[in-house]
Amino acid sequence: MASKLTNEEVYTLLKNAFGDKVGEMLTPFDLLTVEVAAESANAIIEWLKKDEKLQVSYLTVLGGVHYPEDKGREIAVVYHLHSLVNNFRIRLKAFLPIENPTIATITYLYVGANWMERETFDFYGVIFAGHPNLKRVLNDDSMDYFPMRKEYQLEDATREDKDDRFFGRE
Amino acid sequence: MSNENEDYLEEYKQDRLSHETIDGDLATLNLGPTHPATHGIFENILTVDGEKILDAVQTVGYIHRAFEKIAERRPYNQITTLTDRLNYCSSPINNIGWALTMEKLIGCEVPKRVDYMRVIIMELARINDHLICNSVIGVDTGALTGFTYLFQQREAIYELFEEVCGARLTTNMCRIGGFERDFSKTFWTKLDAFLLNFPKVFTEFDNLLSRNRIFMDRTIGAGPISAERALEYSFSGPNLRAAGVDYDVRVMNPYCSYEDFDFIIPVGSQGDTYDRFQVRQEEIRQSLSIIKQAIAKMPEGPYHAGLPEFYLPPKQDVYEKMEALIYHFKIVMGETPVPVGEIYQSVEGGNGELGFYLISDGGRSPYRLQFRRPCFIYYQAYPEMIKGQTISDAVLTLSSMNVIAGELDA
Numbered sequence: 193m194a195s196k197l198t199n200e201e202v203y204t205l206l207k208n209a210f211g212d213k214v215g216e217m218l219t220p221f222d223l224l225t226v227e228v229a230a231e232s233a234n235a236i237i238e239w240l241k242k243d244e245k246l247q248v249s250y251l252t253v254l255g256g257v258h259y260p261e262d263k264g265r266e267i268a269v270v271y272h273l274h275s276l277v278n279n280f281r282i283r284l285k286a287f288l289p290i291e292n293p294t295i296a297t298i299t300y301l302y303v304g305a306n307w308m309e310r311e312t313f314d315f316y317g318v319i320f321a322g323h324p325n326l327k328r329v330l331n332d333d334s335m336d337y338f339p340m341r342k343e344y345q346l347e348d349a350t351r352e353d354k355d356d357r358f359f360g361r362e
Numbered sequence: 363m364s365n366e367n368e369d370y371l372e373e374y375k376q377d378r379l380s381h382e383t384i385d386g387d388l389a390t391l392n393l394g395p396t397h398p399a400t401h402g403i404f405e406n407i408l409t410v411d412g413e414k415i416l417d418a419v420q421t422v423g424y425i426h427r428a429f430e431k432i433a434e435r436r437p438y439n440q441i442t443t444l445t446d447r448l449n450y451c452s453s454p455i456n457n458i459g460w461a462l463t464m465e466k467l468i469g470c471e472v473p474k475r476v477d478y479m480r481v482i483i484m485e486l487a488r489i490n491d492h493l494i495c496n497s498v499i500g501v502d503t504g505a506l507t508g509f510t511y512l513f514q515q516r517e518a519i520y521e522l523f524e525e526v527c528g529a530r531l532t533t534n535m536c537r538i539g540g541f542e543r544d545f546s547k548t549f550w551t552k553l554d555a556f557l558l559n560f561p562k563v564f565t566e567f568d569n570l571l572s573r574n575r576i577f578m579d580r581t582i583g584a585g586p587i588s589a590e591r592a593l594e595y596s597f598s599g600p601n602l603r604a605a606g607v608d609y610d611v612r613v614m615n616p617y618c619s620y621e622d623f624d625f626i627i628p629v630g631s632q633g634d635t636y637d638r639f640q641v642r643q644e645e646i647r648q649s650l651s652i653i654k655q656a657i658a659k660m661p662e663g664p665y666h667a668g669l670p671e672f673y674l675p676p677k678q679d680v681y682e683k684m685e686a687l688i689y690h691f692k693i694v695m696g697e698t699p700v701p702v703g704e705i706y707q708s709v710e711g712g713n714g715e716l717g718f719y720l721i722s723d724g725g726r727s728p729y730r731l732q733f734r735r736p737c738f739i740y741y742q743a744y745p746e747m748i749k750g751q752t753i754s755d756a757v758l759t760l761s762s763m764n765v766i767a768g769e770l771d772a
Contacts, residue, residue, distance in 0.1 A: 220704045221466060250609075251596050252708075253717055253734040272706055272719065272734075276593075276609055283706065304596035307742050315430075330423035330771060339431060346435045 196278040199224040202246060210236060225283040233269070233286040234296040240273060240282070241301055248275040248282060251298075254308040256316035258341045266290035267316055271298075288318065297323040315340035388416065391753070395424055399757045401498060402767035406744070406756075413752040418745035422738075426771040433731040437696025438464055439538055439672065441731070446532035448735060449769040452491035452712035454483045454523065454535045459709035461536040462617055463718040467705050468538075468672065475663040476540040477619040478656045482553070483526065483535065484618070484709075485649040485656075489560075490519045491712030492600070492642040492649075495764040499639050500571055502758045503580045508567050515563050518556045525549040539673040540666025553657070561650065568643060581636035585747040585759025592633060595743040598736050599714025601763055604641045605633030611710040622659065623652050635755075635762040671698045696726040713737060713764045737769040 202224060203217045213236070215227030228236050240248035252272040259266055265287035274281050286295055297320040298305045309320040310329040317338035320326055327333065337344065388411050395405035403424040409417040429444045436444070445456035458480050465472060493516055497509040520530040525548055527535040535541075571577045587597075592605040602609055610627045612620040628644035630637030666673055670689045679686035692698050702724045708717035714736025723729040740763065747763075748756040 221706075223706055225704065250593060252706075252715070253719065253732065253739075255719065255732045257721060257730045270719070270732075272717070276607070276614075279614055281706070283704075302596065303591075303594045304739055304742060307738060311738075328423075330426040332423075339428070346431055 195280045197246070197275070197280040202280065202282065205243075205246070206236070206240075209239060223281055223283055225285065227285050227287065230269075230286040230288050230295050233271070233284065234298050234301070236284065237271065237273065237298050238301055246275055246280070247277045248273045248280065250274040250276050251302040251305055251308075252281070254298075254305055254312065256312040256318055256340065258316060260290075260342045262287070264289050267293045267318060269295055269312060269318055292319075293317060294319040294321055296321050299323055314338070317341070393418075393753070393756065395421070399502070401761055402765065402770075404760065404765065404767065404770075408753070408756070410753065413754075415748050415751055415753065415756055418748060418756075420741070420744060422741070423771050425767055429772045430731055430733065433728055436727050438700065438727070439693065440696070441728070442536065443532070443534050445733075446534055447768050448733060448772065449491070449712055449716070449737070449766045450531055451494050451764075451766060452487035453531065453533045454487040455491075455709060455711050456716060457533060457536040458484055458618070459707065459711070459716050459718060461538050462709065463705060463707040463720055464538045464672070465667075466707050467703055467720065467722060468669075468700060470539055470667050470669050470672075472540055472667045473663045473665075474619065474661045476665060476667070478660050479541060479545060479665065480536070480618045481620065481623070481656045482653050483523075485652045486519050486522060488710075488712055489646050489649050490516055491764070492646050495713075495761070496571075496639055496642050496646075497567070498761045499581065499635065499758065500577070502754075502761050503577055505571065505574075505577065508570050511563065512567055515556075515560050518552070518560070522549060522552055522556065525552060537666065537673055539669035540664070542674075544665040553653075557650070557654065564646065572640070572643065578636060580755075581639060581758065581762070582634060583632070584635040584755040585751065585762065586632055586634040587743060587747050588633060591743070591746070592740075595740060597714070597740045597743070599711065600638060600641045600645060601633075601714065601740055603627060604630035604637040606631050611708050611715050615708065617707075617709060623655050625652050635758050638762045698726075699724060700726075708734065711736060713766065713769075714740065733772060735769045735772060737765050738772070741765050741770055 199219050203226065206226065207214050210232060213229040213232040218225040240246055252274045254271050257268040257270060259268060267288045267290055269286045271284040272281065288295060295318060297309060299309065307329055309323055310326060312318045313320060313326055314328040314331050315338055328335065388409055391408045391410050393406040393408055394400040395403045405421040407419045408415050433441050433444060442457050442460050445460045446453040448456050493512050497512045500508040523533050524530050525546060527533050587605055589606040592602050593607060598609065606629050608627045608629050613627060625648040628641050630641050672693065674693055675686035675689055680690045700722050702722055704721050706717060706719045708715050715734060716736060717734030719732040720728050721730040748759050
């Protein structure tokens with residue numbers, strides 16, 4: 193089933209509505225990817241959901257990524273949204289500083305975002321402002337760090353046979 | 363969520379909802395984490411009034427194994443084994459989903475025959491997954507016969523998997539680029555036997571439960587959810603379709619040449635346990651039909667793509683040919699460069715949209731790999747679905763949602 197919307201079409205609508213809150217248009221593997229300002233991420237998601245033409249009203253998945261080299265915007269929150277009516281998928285990325293990774297919750301738009309946001313908090317320490325019950329979901333409550341951040345090595349850091357050079361990263 | 367619970371309790375206290383107890387005291391009951399009725403490690407702390415559930419608080423994560431973290435240190439071809447352990451009732455679908463993600467990333471076109479072979483395997487896995495779920499619904503309503511009777515047929519499916527890859531449950535079946543080997547003659551014979559025997563047994567199973575008065579009374583109205591609510595909870599798979607939304611990844615975003623096959627997407631209307639049961643029953647019939655179509659249209663050709671950088675060369679060549687030895691070494695050590703990119707690929711898993719969100723920075727392992735695990739997402743709705751129901755209905759609802767602990771906890 194082909195999509196009823198094109199990437200350009202949606203991006204233009206998005207850009208007209210939100211101006212400089214919306215970054216440049218990227219289409220890796222034909223999936224519209226847009227960087228959005230963290231403070232307006234929830235507004236954009238709400239607009240996408242309520243727009244009568246787009247009807248992007250299905251939250252596929254929400255998660256975090258840690259980019260330690262990207263100073264001031266180390267933590268990314270990635271939203272994959274889907275318009276089931278138009279069969280159109282879109283990916284939104286909001287970047288947050290690691291000192292204060294706070295972003296507004298979208299649980300008031302999608303109840304299903306509840307655990308996905310808790311998982312992102314659990315693993316990346318992202319604070320979702322306004323979340324009804326923001327606590328760890330998979331890890332133990334007494335854990336005092338966010339394990340998916342890149343500074344936590346999976347294996348014993350003193351091992352020399354498996355250092356990062358062997359993984360293609362200097 | 364918590365606000366809604368409070369509203370509910372408030373309404374209850376103000377006598378707007380029926381009371382069952384004599385003294386009005388509420389009890390707290392731990393359902394799980396290790397209890398035979400929960401079919402896995404699920405803990406629910408229930409607030410009950412007699413038999414009626416007023417509130418449920420879930421605890422998950424008992425078997426969390428940090429797959430997403432482990433994946434960040436593993437070469438790409440070694441990640442298939444992690445996907446096995448998500449939804450282990452239909453692990454070949456997960457394996458193939460991962461292979462498809464990688465093929466999309468490196469831009470590999472697989473031969474048509476591989477697509478069709480994969481379709482056969484994935485539909486067998488779907489049948490297996492649905493059989494477990496539906497026969498367990500039978501068990502929870504007090505009908506053990508169907509479960510034990512279908513065991514033989516599930517055994518036949520496991521034997522087919524064993525014939526293809528040597529393993530039964532955690533199959534690690536697919537390779538990036540195709541299959542490790544072609545289907546053997548025994549496989550085709552066993553598949554023919556399965557296609558001959560299974561429909562008869564399945565019809566008997568269906569006759570046993572589908573129109574059974576006791577079964578219907580127990581399941582109709584147990585754990586319902588509306589289509590709107592299911593969408594808000596990001597439901598997918600049979601649970602969403604039982605609520606009346608015809609979303610199926612195989613049709614919406616076809617992969618593995620699913621567009622070549624003729625099948626219908628069954629939908630329910632009430633989103634209750636009975637509808638979930640019926641949707642799965644019909645999907646099993648559709649899967650059988652897809653397998654038959656795939657056999658009839660099976661194209662000739664190689665069982666893997668010409669992809670020396672990712673697909674292991676024949677062992678004999680490794681000993682005799684320089685190039686094969688180099689490729690073998692590079693694949694095993696994970697030294698093959700991959701393109702930089704960001705990709706989302708999803709497949710219709712046994713219980714919903716199984717997605718892979720992969721960020722590659724060109725290194726030999728993913729920079730970030732996120733699994734969209736349908737169970738984890740739709741299990742959130744469980745307290746809402748069982749509120750006001752009895753404990754035995756809650757057990758039934760849990761098994762009919764097909765929540766698999768391995769997938770839930772990653």
